[in-house]
Amino acid sequence: MGDAATIFLIFLAVYFPVALATIAAVGSIPAVYFRVARAYGLTGVEGLSKVTLPAIMPQIITTLRVTAGLAWLIDVAAEMVAGRDGLGFAVMDSRNGLRTDLLIVQMIVIGLIGVTMDRVLMRLTRIPSVQWGYQR
Amino acid sequence: MGVSALTPALDKAEPMSRPNLTLTNVSRWFGAVEVLRDISLAIGDGEFVALVGPSGCGKTTLLNILSGDDQPSSGSVDRQSRMRMVYQQDGLFPWQTVVENIALGLRHLIDPAELQSQIGQMVRLIQLEGFEDHYPHQLSGGMRQRVELARALAGKSDILLLDEPFSSLDYLTRLRLRHELARLLHERPRTVVLVTHDIEEAAQLADRVIVLTERPAQIRRELRIRTPRPRDLTQPEVVQATRVILAELGIETEDAIVGESQ
Numbered sequence: 001m002g003d004a005a006t007i008f009l010i011f012l013a014v015y016f017p018v019a020l021a022t023i024a025a026v027g028s029i030p031a032v033y034f035r036v037a038r039a040y041g042l043t044g045v046e047g048l049s050k051v052t053l054p055a056i057m058p059q060i061i062t063t064l065r066v067t068a069g070l071a072w073l074i075d076v077a078a079e080m081v082a083g084r085d086g087l088g089f090a091v092m093d094s095r096n097g098l099r100t101d102l103l104i105v106q107m108i109v110i111g112l113i114g115v116t117m118d119r120v121l122m123r124l125t126r127i128p129s130v131q132w133g134y135q136r
Numbered sequence: 137m138g139v140s141a142l143t144p145a146l147d148k149a150e151p152m153s154r155p156n157l158t159l160t161n162v163s164r165w166f167g168a169v170e171v172l173r174d175i176s177l178a179i180g181d182g183e184f185v186a187l188v189g190p191s192g193c194g195k196t197t198l199l200n201i202l203s204g205d206d207q208p209s210s211g212s213v214d215r216q217s218r219m220r221m222v223y224q225q226d227g228l229f230p231w232q233t234v235v236e237n238i239a240l241g242l243r244h245l246i247d248p249a250e251l252q253s254q255i256g257q258m259v260r261l262i263q264l265e266g267f268e269d270h271y272p273h274q275l276s277g278g279m280r281q282r283v284e285l286a287r288a289l290a291g292k293s294d295i296l297l298l299d300e301p302f303s304s305l306d307y308l309t310r311l312r313l314r315h316e317l318a319r320l321l322h323e324r325p326r327t328v329v330l331v332t333h334d335i336e337e338a339a340q341l342a343d344r345v346i347v348l349t350e351r352p353a354q355i356r357r358e359l360r361i362r363t364p365r366p367r368d369l370t371q372p373e374v375v376q377a378t379r380v381i382l383a384e385l386g387i388e389t390e391d392a393i394v395g396e397s398q
Contacts, residue, residue, distance in 0.1 A: 032227050035205060039220060040240045054231035132230035132273045 006078040013074050014067045021063040025056035058125070058133020065121045072114050087113075155216075156181045156327045157202060157295060162211035163352075164197055171197050172208070173352040181294075184321070184328040184365070186338035188381060189348030189356075195331045196299060198353065202329060203297050217294035217327075222284045225304040228272040234259070234283050235268045241290030258286040261323060262316070278309040282316060289324045298330040302337065311369070314340055318366035335385075339377035340369050347384045357384045 029052065037043070037051045079088025087110055094102040125134055155178040164172040171194040179185050187195050200206035201213060203221050220241070221227075228237050238258050245251040259268055262282040272280050281301055288296055301317075302310040314337060321328065332338050338345045339361065347357040359380060363373040382388040 030226065032223055033229065035221070036223075036227055036229070036240075039203075041243055042240075051229070054229070057231065128271065129231040132271055135273055 005082060006075060009078050010071045010074050014071050017067050017070070018063055021059060022056065025059040025063075026052060029055045054129060057130045061121065061124045061130060061133075064124075065118055068117050068121055069114060072110075072117060076110055155179060155214075156183075157216065157219075157329070158214040159202070159208075160212045160214070162198075162201060162208040162213065164194070164201065164206070165209045170352040172201070173354050174211070175353065175355060176211075177346070177355070179327060179329060182325055182327055184330070184341060184343045186330045186332060186342035186345045187348060188332060188335055188338045188345060188385070189353060190350050190385060191333055193348050193351050194353035195333075195348060198348075199297055199299055199329065199331045215295075218292065219295035219297055220288035220293040221297040221299065222281075222288050222301045224300045225277065225280070226272075227284050228280055228287070230272050233269045233271055234264060234275070237272070237283055238287050238290055241287040241293075244291060254290065258290050261289075261320065262286045276309075277305050278313060281305065281313060285317065285320055289320055289326065294327055296326040296328045298328065298332075300332055300334075301330075303332070303334065310334070310337070315366065317341065322366070335381045336369060336374075336378055339374045339381065340367055341365070345377060345381060347381055357381075 033051055033055055034047075037047050042050050075086075076088040076091070079086035080092050081088075083089035087106060091103060091106050091110075094100075094106060124130070157177075157179040159175055159177040162172055162175045162177075163170070175198065177185075187198060189195050197206060199221075201208050202215075203219060204213075204215065229240075232240075235255055238255050239251065241258075242251055242254050245254060259265055262285065264279060264282065264286075267275065267279065272283070275283070281304075284301070302313050305313065318341065328342075330338065330342060343361060343365070345359045345361065346355055347359070348354065349356045357380075359377055361367075361373055361377050363371055367374050379388065
């Protein structure tokens with residue numbers, strides 16, 4: 001049950017920020033792009049994949065970076081409270097066993113995993129077709 | 137001043153070849169605001185028409201009606217052919233390279249070899265060899281507008297609508313791009329409607345300049361300019377047309393058009 005509850009909690013925490021950010025991003029696409037799309041026959045699925053999606057990509061990547069960090073924090077916290085395994089559980093276990101040495105290592109590992117996830121997502125910002133979103 | 141000797145060229149409209157784009161008694165209201173009043177306009181095949189008027193007079197609304205992005209509240213629009221629009225700025229897709237943006241204008245081509253050769257031609261035409269794989273944000277404003285022109289001129293459109301295409305550029309670049317546009321149109325003739333607040337630009341580029349009134353916009357004056365294109369900014373008829381337009385817009389005094397028959 002522990003995993004399902006954790007996953008649900010992460011879903012709750014992450015779904016709304018991602019959904020709202022996506023809605024806001026689509027809403028702020030300049031109307032010119034849609035007019036150009038129509039003029040050049042990009043409609044329907046093609047319009048979505050070749051105009052709407054690339055137009056919001058930079059903001060989506062930023063949102064993913066923020067929410068991935070959030071998801072990771074919630075995951076660890078949920079394991080602390082209700083887990084039977086995982087890093088969060090191990091932290092509590094070390095605390096209860098007064099193993100400060102293990103505790104410190106575990107904290108460092110938690111931090112490193114968080115940083116690594118962010119670094120991986122940050123690589124997405126180097127894709128040439130999203131560069132425009134970060135340089136204006 | 138010898139001004140009167142030039143005036144016969146600046147007279148009323150005369151019939152052109154088969155009209156490509158016709159507006160009949162077009163009016164447009166936004167709520168209680170009347171923006172366009174009873175505008176009738178026939179644009180001939182291959183003609184270059186410039187629309188000038190005070191800012192906020194409804195030039196862009198008129199262009200949107202011509203392009204079909206907006207509908208008139210009353211009156212009718214008759215469009216014979218396919219049209220492409222060039223915007224003030226940022227009409228290029230920033231997530232696509234120069235080549236990908238130009239390829240948008242060539243989507244009807246199925247054969248990849250043909251597509252490549254057409255793209256190559258357009259890139260050469262706008263003299264951006266070496267920038268094929270650059271993204272718009274890596275180009276200067278002038279280069280971006282050249283790519284926009286290339287995208288609009290690639291493929292088989294007949295009418296080119298230009299919405300203040302050079303207004304975001306510095307003066308020298310603007311002058312350069314006017315020549316560029318004249319050259320591109322020489323290579324790939326199109327019917328052109330240019331909306332601009334740049335009076336010189338209108339006088340230098342257009343066969344016919346339509347001066348609009350303050351809102352609600354009506355046609356105040358039509359000038360025909362006969363000196364063959366491309367023209368220089370300092371050619372007498374261009375200078376004279378600029379004067380007349382300035383006077384029509386109430387910017388220069390009547391003295392400037394002494395000898396002008398009304």
